[in-house]
Amino acid sequence: MHAEAKRRAPVDLGIYEGKIGKHPPGFLRDHMLIAYDRERSVEGRRATYLVTWSKEAFYGRFLEHGTSKMAARPFLRPAYEARRREAAQVARSVIQEKVRELVNG
Template identity: 55%
Template sequence: MARNAITIDNPDALTDVLRNASVAASESALRQAAIAGARVFYREIKVRAMPHYRTGVLEDSIKTVFVPEDSVTGEIATYAVTINQNAWYARLLEFGTSKMAAKPFIRPSYEAKRQEAGQVVINSIQEAVKNGGQ
């Protein structure tokens, strides 16, 4: 046997892994992985916004949206957790004003959950490779 020879005991398994890898790289699998990561941030921002709860407008204004201008078909799916215009004061809470200290809840959510969100994205892609998008 040659020194650098490779023996494949189960060629069907290798074929399945390669086929599943192409499914995992599909637009659908990328979007599912990206939205799974965004959901981690979404939940954390909702929790951290609760101390500011008075009318429910802030909590109801937190949304996860697809960002097409930052996405590349089949390569990058970008999602953002944002706050719509109904809670215009969210920016004032996050950054403060000349008369009010900042009470940030978005940036601390990102800092607290970025590792977890990254792992969720990786796990989602690995699951797609393993199951072939089933």
């Protein structure tokens, strides 16, 4: 999911200069993260991770969802839709392997 979201992240060809400093082309793409979600995870049972962006690339939310003055340019949802079956299969494989390990001792 992370790689797919990075691949789909919009890249502006100009240099945006905000309060934090200059953001060169590809800044959002280069600041995509995988973050552990403590609230949705259950220790010893389920680990949940999020694909998101760093604080410096806060404007990713405006691109994903749009604003009152700008149409949305979604990239996270399409990345999820493109890879969800593959991710589910990987999760199933990991679960099956862990079950085999427990059964076989």
